[in-house]
Amino acid sequence: MSELQIVPVTDARGRRAFVDYAFAHYAQDPNWVPPLKSEALAMVTPEKNAWFTHAEQQLFLAERGGRTVGRVAAHVDRLALEQPAEQGFGPGTGFWGFFDAEDEATGRALIAAAEDWLRGKGMARAVGPVSSSVWEEPGLLVQGHDHPPTVMMGHQDARYQGWIEAAGYERAKDLFTYDLDILTPFPPLVERIIAAGEKNARIRVRKVDKSRFADEAAIILRILNDAWSDNWGFVPLTDPEVAEVGKKLKPIVYEDLIYIAEVEGEPVAFMITLPDLNEPLKPLNGSLFPFGWAKLLLWLRRPTARTMRVPLMGVVKRLQASRLASQLAFMMIEYSRTAAVARYGASRGEIGWILEDNQGMVAIADTIGAKINKIYRIFSKQL
Known part of the structure; x- marks a missing residue:
């Protein structure tokens, strides 16, 4: 057998090979959803991803006999280094992600290369997989390989968990996604809570105004960074990242699926619901050509989707321990649910990811009858 080589990526050709390997590795996996190659390439290209304004990344390819047999990325995020250590990251914490490999020996060699690079940057701890930001595709899928992921969620080879654990990694945190039958009305208790909120003159739950997209995005960012600031x-x-994400998501932003809740005129909560873009993307196999662009454009103009995903929800910290917080959440979920069914033909929702110990969100999911359908695990190891 030819000798295995771990090769640092240094140019555009290497980045293309890095992206292409996932397509080769998962070609026979019916539950992997090919991303648009242009989007996947932009994610690992510094000039095209605002995340690189505060992060440094090194891509590695594993090669054997002239053939690519694996990949991994190592990165250091300056903003993550500034966070309190008790919140999961903090000083000395580096990351690896975009991990795929043909076999365990290759996988171990790739992880070792990532660890060596992180040590060279002065890191004392490795956390992964995180690809690239925690806001992108964090965690390794450890439960739920039997159905495709929704938009902006990952799908990985089921063998990886054992390989990562054998390399000395331990579970740091689990992230849950929840499946919800949205054709079934919520329990009477939830309906009464929603009705009480609708009678409360202090509360206003409104749709976003897409004609004021930048202003609405700024409101959501302000709530998000406050609401999530104590989370693991x-x-x-950052503002550049929000602008970039907003540009990417704007085509699948529909006003009747995204809500901002106000109390006495102050925006205090939000919820984003997205039609599952993975449904029209899957048959395109990563390319808009020759006819994929027309099919996708037609879908975007009048989307129908079996599944809706709620990727983000937040309530400002000062209200999080109050009954009002859950009331606002239930109201936004119900308004999105009814719109998703009536206008987009959806029958199921996916909520998440949600931290395993986020008691407030776990309680909300339990109350509306949602069930865990996927678990993503983030691992950690001292270097």
């Missing part, structure tokens, strides 16, 4: 793994989103 929190790294603040």
Whole structure:
């Protein structure tokens, strides 16, 4: 057998090979959803990803006999280094992600290369997989390999968990996604809570105004960075990142699926719901050509989706321990649910990811009858 080589990526050609390997590795996996190659390439290209304004990344390819047999990325995020250690990251914490490999020996060699690079940057701890930011695709899928992920969620080879644990990594945190039948009305208790909120003159739950997209995005960012600031793994989103994400998501932003809740005129909560873009993307196999662009454009103009995903929800910290917080959440979920069914033909929702110990969100998911359908695990190891 030819000798295995771990090669640092130094140019655009290497980045293309890095992206292409995932397509080769998962070609026979019916539950992997190919991303648009242009988007996947932009994510690992410094000039095209605002995350690189506060992070440094090194990509590695594993090669054997002239053939790519694996990949990994190592990175250091300056904003993550500034967070309190008790919140999961903090000083001395580096990361690796975008991990895929043909076999365990290759996988171990790639992780070792990532660890060596992190040591060279002065890191004392490795956390992964995180690809690239915690806001992108954090964690390794350890439960739920039997159905495809929704938009902006990952899908990985089921063998990886054992390989990572054998390399000395331990569970740091689990992230849950919840499956919800949205054709079934919520329990009477939830309906009464929603009705009481609708009678409360202090509360206003409104749709976003897409004609004021930048202003609305700024409101959501302000709430998000406050609401999530004490959470495990929190790294603040920067204005350039929000602008970039907003540009990417704007085509799948529909006003009747995104809500901002106000109390006495002050925006205090939000919820984003997205039609599952993975449904029209899957048959395109990563390319908009020759006819994929037309199919996707048609879908975007009048989307129908079996699944809706709620990727983000937040309530300002000062209200999080109050009954009002859950009331606002239930109201926003119900308004999105009814719109998703009536206007987009959806029958199921996916909520998450949610931290395993986020008691408030776990309680809300339990109350509306949602069930865990996928678990993503983030691992940690002292270097």
